[in-house]
Amino acid sequence: MAIKIKDQPFYIQSTAVLFGLVLLVYILATLTDILVPLAFAAFIAVLLNPVANRLQRYKMSKALSIGITLLGALIVVAGVAYFLSSQMVQFGTSLPMLKQKFAVITHDLKEWVQATLNIPVAKQNQMLNDALGGGQAMLGKTLGGLIGTLGIIFLLPVYVFFLLLYKTLILNFLYEVFAEENSSKVAEVLSETKVAIQSYIVGLLIEMIIVAVMNSAALLLLGVKYAILIGCIGAILNLIPYLGGIIAIALPVLMATVTKDGYSTQLGVVIAYIVIQFIDNNILVPRIVSSKVQINALMSIVVVLLGNQLWGISGMFLSIPFVAVLKIIFDRIDELKPWGKLLGDNIPTRHIGERLKGSGRKKKELTTDPDQS
Template sequence: MKQTVQFPFYAKFALILFIIVSVTALLYLGQSVIVPLLMALLFAILLRPVANFMEKKMKMPHVLACLLTVVLFVVFIGGIFYFISIQVVEMANDWNTMKTNLMQHYHNLQAYVKDTFELDRDQQEQLISKAADSSLDSGTSMVSTTLVSFSDTMMNLVLIPIYIFLILLYRNHFIKFLCKLFNEKHHEKLQQILATIKVSVQSYIIGLMIEFVIVSVLTSVGLMIIGMKYAILLGVITGLLNLIPYIGILIAGILTIVASLTGTTDLSIIVGIIVVNVVVQLIDNNLLVPMIVSSKVEINAIASIVGIIIGGILGGISGMFLAIPIMAIIKVIFDRIDSLEPWGYLLGDDLPRNFQWRKKRPEKPQATPEA
């Protein structure tokens, strides 16, 4: 007869802290391997219906269906970046005009500093020269860090499609592996968890793609109305950066303002840019996110912000993007294990507007899977 050992609360708490620290250290040290794998896993879940359609409806061989699915995905992503690169090249052709406008803004700033702080231009130049000398070492290290980050990004661009292909190719093998980890009586609950994760991840990523298109179009139209040059490019960049919750739209606004300074000497356009970004953000936060994105993952705002910060520390921009879907997967698992259900509830969003919808959800099975 099996005996259950009961540990005191402080022992359980210490064990939980040890596990959290160990997992965090593992993720941080192995981010170069884990982050591309997680990105590939999410995209593989998204592309799985496409591969199934080619295999079952179009009667393609399993390997060919997986390969063609990945090729179409790479072409789609490559098309977006090709469009951006064309726009960037067009912007680079106006470099002389940009440099002239930047110098004009620089001289205007010097005049403002002189009138406000009574520092003539020679004194300002001396201060800037000292600051430049003191930051030379940090600038060198920043350049080296940027080069390493760029090389890692290029490596991931090669590895992620390969990982996606292999995950799609061996998806049934991985599912059988998971079934072998648990007792047969828990296979039904395992199937429920996997099915829920698949639906949640697919719905979330599709929601992000819809949000990307709408935000890009709204921002581009708004920037065109105020007479901003390269409005379409800046709109697409805003839509891409907006995929990083809470932080991306702020970065996009700063980039747009900097781009406006290089395109014109009129500072009044900055007000228009701020208005456009605020209006688009209000529409995004109050309509798009609740209807298209948040309803798919049910993660509350506090957990989302903390998860994004932790993801950024562990994996940079990729970690920020992965934070929400990974938390959604964790919540699905927690919700279906009785001993972990309180933690799933902590991550969830149980506002009154969702109460009636939650009451209609079917009850979860009570059996707890073995560890």
């Protein structure tokens, strides 16, 4: 007779769950080079699927419609890349002057540290050299991640094409894996997952364009050099939930410090970015980014950091839609509904313990009330 895990003591249940999580994380970390491109391709395939379906209605073959859809997507990406690269070329022409100005600012900063904190310049240089030496491993990891990213870029179109081509085969597999009585739940989960991913990614793209325009306009008004390039980079970083916006502020502040005298421009940049972040978090995200992806702020930060630890920058971008899919699944399975509530942003006014205490006190009052005897 089979023994069910849920019938065992708590310490056995928790050990089994912990072992399963450790095994899952080990597999995800070991197969990073395979799973990351597939994950990106799956999300992109879901996003492009409506376009391919629409082309098929015009009597095109499935392969041809998918090919035209991919070609259109690649043209759009190539246009954005060309625009950013042209801005970077202009930045490269001013790089020697920026390096010279940065060296002057660094020298002045070292002199200020020596006068204020009594740390000799030689010791400061030694500390910097030690920090740079310790950062070589991180640099190598970053370059390795960049090479991996280039590999993803070349593999993505292939994966997306075949995922769209074999979509029916994959869906039939998912239906047949589960029992027939669960078919309606499977269909509901797949439908909601598709809608959530499509609306979430489209919402992110619209949000990124609006934030890029606001960033660039603010930096142009403040007179910061390469405003459009820095504004677009800041909008891309803003795709990393909660953390990217903070990192994006450093770029224009650094550029203003190198290219301008005084600190009024830096203060203006900080104020402008705070206003833009307020607009983004309170207006754009709730109204433009899909309302079906309801992940609370605490879980968003935690899963972004976990994604970074597991898959680096790719993991930070994939973490939120991945957890959104998990929440849709959790909400459809009775045993996993508490986990879905934990991920969601619906905050109850009272916790269950307080309700139990309240009902206990009420029951006690009823039993001791003399009018009831």
